[in-house]
Amino acid sequence: MSKIQTTPRAKHRLVVVGGGFGGLETVYSLRNVDLDITIIDQRNHHLFQPLLYQVATSTLATSEIAWPIRHLVRKYKNVKTLLGTVEGVDTTARTVLTTDGEVIPYDTLVLATGARHAYFGHDDWEPYAPGLKTLEDATMIRRRILTAFEKAEREPDPAKREEYLTLVIIGGGPTGVEIAGTIADLARDTLKGDFRMIDPATTRVVLIEGGPRVLAAFSEDLSAYAKSALERLGVTVHLGSPVTECHADGVEFGGRSLRAKTIIWAAGVQASPAAKWLGAPSDRAGRVVVNADLTAPDHPEIFVIGDTATVANGGKGTVPGIAPAAKQQGQHIATTIKARLDGDETPRPFVYRHAGDLATIGKRAAVTDFGWIKLKGYLAWWLWGLAHIYFLIGVRNRLAVALSWLWISVSGVRSARLITQRDIAEEITAEASAN
Template identity: 85%
Template sequence: MTEDQTPVQHRIVVVGGGFGGLETVYNLRGVEVAITVVDQRNHHLFQPLLYQVATSTLATSEIAWPIRHLLRRYKNVLTLLGTVEAVDTAAKTVITADGDVIPYDTLVLATGARHAYFGHDDWEPFAPGLKTLEDATTIRRRILTAFEMAEREPDPQKRAQYLTFVIIGGGPTGVEIAGTIADLARDTLKGDFREIDPASARVVLIEGGSRVLGAFKEDMSAYAKMALEKLGVTVHLGNPVTACHADGVEFAGQTLRARTIIWAAGVQASPAAKWLGVPADRAGRVVINPDLTVPGHPEIFVIGDTATVANGGKGTVPGIAPAAKQQGKHIAKTIKARLAGDNAPKPFLYHHAGDLATIGKRAAVTDFGWFKLKGYLAWWLWGLAHIYYLIGVRNRLAVALSWLWISVSGVRSARLITQRDAAEEDKSA
């Protein structure tokens, strides 16, 4: 290289502004690289609290932040709003739906996942899942609209359908949604209606497995079921749903009539495996090497819900936020080592901090292996853990005050019906 030539910076493209993608960028601050972040939305979303937007507890702005704002001090980062449609591994470029061709030396795919209907995508209009802010506001709208329609419905049977809420899937999201809807009906909406008693609403949680919170220890799972039933939630175990339609759901040979159905039963990875032309598991996740790279492509990393990687002898790394953040740090460390001339593969080691889930506004379960807690104290610990990971002092204070106010008064201030969709119009006709 002659003296008048400027060395070309290493080009890193990060697709996805979630926990893993942003953690990768954060840990490359000050490194002489050129980073391009591409996301189909302009905001980073704190997904663990998304269900609280769906159930009128929090506002959208309290759990989402503009990606540009979060990266505004990173002068080596270019942020682009766009949807990736393909990856040319031979040319080392990323292609967007708008026709942009973005070259890379290192590619990080952290594109997350969507809900999966196990081959029944036709169920989605009747049973929306919960992965985006749009999903959350749709579910919130349907929940609140159901009470409004029940208030004006003179037919007792149709009114009962409006006041029946079905949640499919007994993992943390399903348990948290069921408990919060029960609180909403029996506490928050008390006294707001004249023709109906919101407390008469029926909340039903359907889990195809033998217990709720299947990833937790059995005693924690049993406590969660008991806490849900104490809130008035009906829990059905061992019988998966066989059909979803405008009038309700079918399972165990019966039809449960309901106007509001929420899907929390499974996830499907983004099409990253198809972009790369590499093997994927049943959920569409890219099967990657222990160092988080794609087989045959050491320059491509795949993390988070988009990837499946062995966790030593303990199964696979879970698709949760702490895991994605750890993976982002690992990738940044690997990139730094490579820039320094060390190209030896470095296996990723996941450190599981624990499992947490809340049931309503005053109970939760926490399992850190060496330390377990359930009940009201566990709820406080769950709340502190989530507040700690929120971005910005303002948001931490806003969420803490919202939770404290709800715990004391039962009032949720985010009960807004902003728009009705075609599916709701059809069901109310």
């Protein structure tokens, strides 16, 4: 293994690309080490992705799940924050290249660039079925959901009105299940009494999963409970029927067509192009196949973590792409860097500690699987809520989110159902005129 190159004239230069859970945890764990740290992200905020769907479904405001990166690291004098988009890595010169032409040198590089939604070769579906990975995705999906009700209110044709009141979610993992349950609550509780020409309770929420069950990562009994809980909320669940087409008028799956004006994609992700930057091997989702110590093949000075990497999990498949795993990887990298700076070059295999799986179904039910104990229903929902509140950043945000959830649970009212784009009224008027 090549040793870290340091010189008396300068501190060791660590560049972290990505301000998500893994990248930020790496920086946080090295805040008191004598390093020059540069963190680069194409957005100025750290995002709490597990609750992103709650912004998309009008439960929470954007400011409750996202925080400026500069603010989070303001006390760390050895950390510099850059807003920019990385377009490549020169592994020979050990530099990071940005789209605006800046060249940033590094001694150690951490790539934690995350992932985007993937359409399994059907990228032309994206305009009709947006995915959910960023705040922009969330506010756009919120716009589509709420606008569908506004258009239905103005639509005189019953058949077209039904299309607006049909919302389809593709993918039965945690995100798909959580979105479907929350939209059902929104339609039946929150919007009750808000409209005069339509009854939001008649909204048809359809969840389509290509596999044999929802929440496939959970045990079969919890998966079955989640399906039953969704159906009690009024969600129609279709299993074993992969979607074969998405278009402006709806979806096709299992040999049938379903007309719907709102489609949400929750079926798959694609890693950032980090593997191409490094010329490294990757899996089908584009994630870098890293060594046991999280370094890129042939590049011990480069670490790849989070959704950007595929990490073997000791005979148990691969490490899941979830926030706790990314944070553990960030801590592992920090420990390795500290050891290397002290002259210890011994490779340290990453060992993942799985705390459990959690998913919520609407505002009063959830499933949790910690291996040694499994919970479902209202108690699981409370546990799910406490776990997510704990990982939020700042007392103010924890209180704000807790109060929002409590108010919604008691009253059903969601305060974040705002359509913010200026062209909405014109769009609805134009469509009504065309009809």
